[in-house]
Amino acid sequence: MGNKLLANNRFYILSFSILLSVMVFAWLRLTLADNQLLIMRTQQIFGLLSIIYLYVALAISPVAAIVGSQRIKPIIFARRSIGVSAFYYGLAHTVIVFWGQMGGFSQVEYLPALFIWSLIGGTVAIAIMFYMTITSTDWFIRVMTYRWWKLSHRLIYIGGILILLHVWSLGTHLVSASWQFALLGSLAVLAGLQTVRVVKFVNKKWQLFNRDESVVVGIAGWAIVVTLVVLTPSVVPNYHSRHTDSSKTETTNIHKMMGH
């Protein structure tokens, strides 16, 4: 049992994630004197780490489909612990921002509609991640059957889109062009990997396209996804570019509450 644990990369990844969260918090505590700022930076970094873990977990399947599952077997095995770590950081972010920074449920009635919608999106996403975490054991896969387990875990794509909308509509950092650029670049890479995977899958199953057609369909699919991401800011409003509206005192109060 002991040896099995030490040969298990999931164990190391989960331990590393917990250790990293403690180290991040300790480092922030040592460098920030103000408690409110400490809370804000901690939840922001934990939110970002959750997204990074989720990104890696989502990239593994298409990479496996492209290079061959056999080549990256240990990484595929590690994927569940990477997903669980994403949930761990998402939950820590939620608890710290909701109770530590915003003041809990008693404050929700003062929130503007956009803020509430953004929190609902984040909550659904964390609920999806919670479901995936509790069903991440071999026992659950056996009980649910692999087919249904796999199908239900596709919910994470909805979770990912909701997180994107949440971060765009509420986050402070995506107002800056460099963060927008970094996010767009990462999403374009992920969309590219997913497109290759989907085209490969479709071709294997139905032999629809020849080589050249596959390239054209792939590029078109990728361009559509990237365009949708680029268009998000013009469709979904950003809370921080609105808060300057001084006629909305509630917004100004929230702003103070959020420590900005």
Ligand code: HEM
């Ligand atoms: C897996 C789920 C979630 C992830 C990955 C996530 C991630 C993030 C990220 C990356 C930011 C942007 C931080 C910044 O720009 O500095 C953010 C902002 C925020 N999130 Fe979440 N979030 C999640 C769920 C939630 C939930 C459930 C709530 C509350 C119920 C919440 C409340 C907030 C608030 C209030 C902000 C604005 C914080 C600020 O401006 O400093 N999030 N979230």
